[in-house]
Amino acid sequence: MTIGISRSSSTGPAGEPTGKGAQIRLESITKDFGLAHPAVDNVTLTIEPGEFMTFLGPSGSGKTTTLNLIAGFESLTSGTIRLDSQDVSTLPAHKRNLGMVFQNYALFPHMTVAGNIAYPLRERRVPKPEIERRVAEVLELVQLQGRDKHYPSQLSGGQQQRVALARAIVFNPRALLLDEPLGALDRNLRAALQLEIRRIHREVGTTLVFVTHDQEEAMNLSDRIALFHDGRIEQVGSPENLYAEPETLFTARFLGDSTVFALGDQPVTGPVTWEDERWAVDSGTVAQRARSGGPTALVVRPESVGIVRDRAQVPSGANSVRARVRDIEYMGAYRTLLLAVGQEGITGRARIPAADKNYALGDEVVAWWHPDAQRIVAA
Amino acid sequence: MTTLVEPSIEVPAPAKPSLLARWRNRRSADPTPVWLTVVGTFVALYLVLPTLIVIPMSFSEATTFVFPPRGHSLWLYRNFFTNDRWLDSLRNSFIVAACAASIATIVGTSAALGLHQLRGRRSARFMQSALMFPILVPSIVIATAVYISFLRWHLVGTLAGYVLAHAALATPFVLATVTSALGTFDPTYLRASASLGASPWRSFLTVTLPLISRGVATGAVLAFVTSFDEVVIALFIRSPRFQTLPVQMYNSVVVEIDPTIAASSSLIVVTVSLIFLVALLVNSRRTSRPGSANNRRSVVRRTR
Numbered sequence: 001m002t003i004g005i006s007r008s009s010s011t012g013p014a015g016e017p018t019g020k021g022a023q024i025r026l027e028s029i030t031k032d033f034g035l036a037h038p039a040v041d042n043v044t045l046t047i048e049p050g051e052f053m054t055f056l057g058p059s060g061s062g063k064t065t066t067l068n069l070i071a072g073f074e075s076l077t078s079g080t081i082r083l084d085s086q087d088v089s090t091l092p093a094h095k096r097n098l099g100m101v102f103q104n105y106a107l108f109p110h111m112t113v114a115g116n117i118a119y120p121l122r123e124r125r126v127p128k129p130e131i132e133r134r135v136a137e138v139l140e141l142v143q144l145q146g147r148d149k150h151y152p153s154q155l156s157g158g159q160q161q162r163v164a165l166a167r168a169i170v171f172n173p174r175a176l177l178l179d180e181p182l183g184a185l186d187r188n189l190r191a192a193l194q195l196e197i198r199r200i201h202r203e204v205g206t207t208l209v210f211v212t213h214d215q216e217e218a219m220n221l222s223d224r225i226a227l228f229h230d231g232r233i234e235q236v237g238s239p240e241n242l243y244a245e246p247e248t249l250f251t252a253r254f255l256g257d258s259t260v261f262a263l264g265d266q267p268v269t270g271p272v273t274w275e276d277e278r279w280a281v282d283s284g285t286v287a288q289r290a291r292s293g294g295p296t297a298l299v300v301r302p303e304s305v306g307i308v309r310d311r312a313q314v315p316s317g318a319n320s321v322r323a324r325v326r327d328i329e330y331m332g333a334y335r336t337l338l339l340a341v342g343q344e345g346i347t348g349r350a351r352i353p354a355a356d357k358n359y360a361l362g363d364e365v366v367a368w369w370h371p372d373a374q375r376i377v378a379a
Numbered sequence: 380m381t382t383l384v385e386p387s388i389e390v391p392a393p394a395k396p397s398l399l400a401r402w403r404n405r406r407s408a409d410p411t412p413v414w415l416t417v418v419g420t421f422v423a424l425y426l427v428l429p430t431l432i433v434i435p436m437s438f439s440e441a442t443t444f445v446f447p448p449r450g451h452s453l454w455l456y457r458n459f460f461t462n463d464r465w466l467d468s469l470r471n472s473f474i475v476a477a478c479a480a481s482i483a484t485i486v487g488t489s490a491a492l493g494l495h496q497l498r499g500r501r502s503a504r505f506m507q508s509a510l511m512f513p514i515l516v517p518s519i520v521i522a523t524a525v526y527i528s529f530l531r532w533h534l535v536g537t538l539a540g541y542v543l544a545h546a547a548l549a550t551p552f553v554l555a556t557v558t559s560a561l562g563t564f565d566p567t568y569l570r571a572s573a574s575l576g577a578s579p580w581r582s583f584l585t586v587t588l589p590l591i592s593r594g595v596a597t598g599a600v601l602a603f604v605t606s607f608d609e610v611v612i613a614l615f616i617r618s619p620r621f622q623t624l625p626v627q628m629y630n631s632v633v634v635e636i637d638p639t640i641a642a643s644s645s646l647i648v649v650t651v652s653l654i655f656l657v658a659l660l661v662n663s664r665r666t667s668r669p670g671s672a673n674n675r676r677s678v679v680r681r682t683r
């Protein structure tokens with residue numbers, strides 16, 4: 001993606017230094033709507049200046065509410081929110097200086113593209129010539145030159161969201177908050193706008209909080225992901241960290257596919273048993289939260305699983321289990337075998353080369369993996 | 380192409396179609412039934428004719444009411460525009476209607492906004508019904524109540540008295556039109572404006588008000604007409620020094636048997652028609668402009 005940006009990377013859309021955006025600190029924040037459990041339940045998180053932080057989680061897990069608390073659209077039940085150590089917990093939304101992008105764009109229909117983008121500058125009484133200059137600059141940043149006189153209803157969904165993005169960054173906010181901004185767009189547009197958002201984040205360098213329920217989107221974009229579950233943060237970390245080193249079964253299941261063997265309450269310091277199998281455990285693969293007792297599970301990613309016809313072919317030192325081929329999915333670059341594993345027939349997944357056509361439905365096979373490729377998580 | 384629209388042309392060689400058949404052929408593929416046109420015309424005439432009858436009568440030479448009008452002259456109009464009693468009452472009516480409509484528009488719009496915030500709650504529904512009361516209660520009851528209280532407060536026959544009474548009567552119309560305009564207003568706009576640095580008051584001025592302006596304007600026009608046209612309360616609280624046009628018209632018929640009322644009525648009919656025609660023209664121009672309410676609605680639908 002080539003773009004002609006006229007200014008140096010050290011200046012923002014206004015030509016002034018952008019710095020790196022604000023640090024956002026959530027200190028034990030809770031929001032209780034009076035439902036069965038709080039929408040946001042004692043969440044503590046620090047978002048570093050300039051960081052691309054994604055709130056990921058299933059629908060209803062409290063992502064939007066947390067974002068709205070940061071934006072100031074909802075009041076806290078308890079806790080503190082700080083922007084660069086300034087306590088903004090009770091500061092009204094219009095004084096927080098945070099840019100916000102909504103899933104339904106929320107462009108003002110009675111204003112042109114230029115009018116929409118100029119809005120935050122007019123509210124700040126920026127002189128007219130400077131408004132014109134900054135609007136032109138930011139239109140270039142989102143690649144919508146020449147659309148300034150259009151009304152939002154004359155633009156496509158993707159273009160409208162670019163205008164919303166331009167409007168949210170033109171006043172150099174302390175951070176940019178985006179609530180499922182690509183949710184209403186089709187797949188191709190989503191991919192294009194993901195690239196766009198990443199590029200804009202790089203160029204503007206602001207702190208960015210991005211809400212999505214799409215794990216692929218989160219993995220593609222983020223510096224760090226905060227995984228939400230029932231109003232709490234399940235785990236925070238880089239995409240690699242969350243994918244490779246999940247602490248809990250919820251995290252393992254939410255990011256990527258895996259085969260899950262429930263281990264019950266048995267100790268996981270030595271070899272573990274599942275049905276009549278006995279498997280070696282690499283202590284480096286046991287999650288912190290699985291060490292403290294309580295139920296655990298062993299999870300394996302499909303790309304770590306190998307398939308052979310019988311036990312004799314399993315490499316030495318590998319863990320293995322009997323399985324039956326239940327279905328085969330052709331994915332283009334590879335094939336996924338859907339397996340009925342063990343006596344119980346739990347669902348398993350293994351990835352095999354696309355050219356490998358040796359397996360048919362109903363085949364009895366043996367699945368194997370190395371102990372250092374498995375992970376034991378809290379269940 | 381034409382054969383598609385007029386399928387009966389394809390019927391093989393009707394030697395000489397009857398007049399009726401040819402008339403039918405000229406009509407579109409999905410014609411309005413004839414009976415509907417007839418009924419519609421009758422209803423329209425029934426609604427409009429009594430009003431329009433005053434126009435020929437206003438050009439009559441006669442000094443009493445006669446129909447059909449006799450001769451043609453402009454003396455009734457001369458009478459209207461030279462008689463202080465008519466002109467004063469016209470001016471009074473304008474002042475009262477303008478003040479009452481202003482108050483009703485501000486109060487009705489505020490009430491609609493407030494109730495919109497509380498929507499869904501039982502108290503809000505109760506308040507909404509209570510504010511509609513002046514429309515539901517018979518005007519003679521309201522007039523009596525107003526008269527009794529205004530006697531005590533020394534408001535009978537005063538400009539303030541007329542304005543207050545008419546404003547109360549007109550507020551429900553504004554409340555209704557603004558409430559309906561708010562029904563299509565997406566509250567996310569206000570979060571957007573807040574995030575962009577606009578205080579609630581600035582958000583109202585720059586976002587809410589422009590987007591509900593049509594409801595507010597419609598309500599204001601209805602409020603103005605309600606007051607301009609109000610006769611029952613006005614009869615109760617009139618004084619020799621201050622009366623409105625409807626009261627003067629009533630007097631001219633009942634007390635003075637003065638046909639000038641035909642001229643004043645015609646003037647009102649023409650003025651009101653012109654106002655509505657202008658409003659209609661402005662509206663139709665607006666709908667063809669991008670960003671107008673129609674497009675707005677389609678955007679909202681698409682984004683939900």
Ligand SMILES: Nc1ncnc2c1ncn2[C@@H]1O[C@H](COP(=O)(O)OP(=O)(O)O)[C@@H](O)[C@H]1O
Pocket residue numbers: 033035039057058059060061062063064065066
């Ligand atoms: N304004 C509200 N009033 C009552 N409950 C709400 C409100 N907003 C959200 N909730 C509830 O809070 C929970 C979290 O919602 P939300 O933050 O929107 O989740 P997410 O964005 O992760 O899908 C849900 O159970 C939702 O029903």
Ligand SMILES: [Mg+2]
Pocket residue numbers: 060063064065
């Ligand atoms: Mg949400």
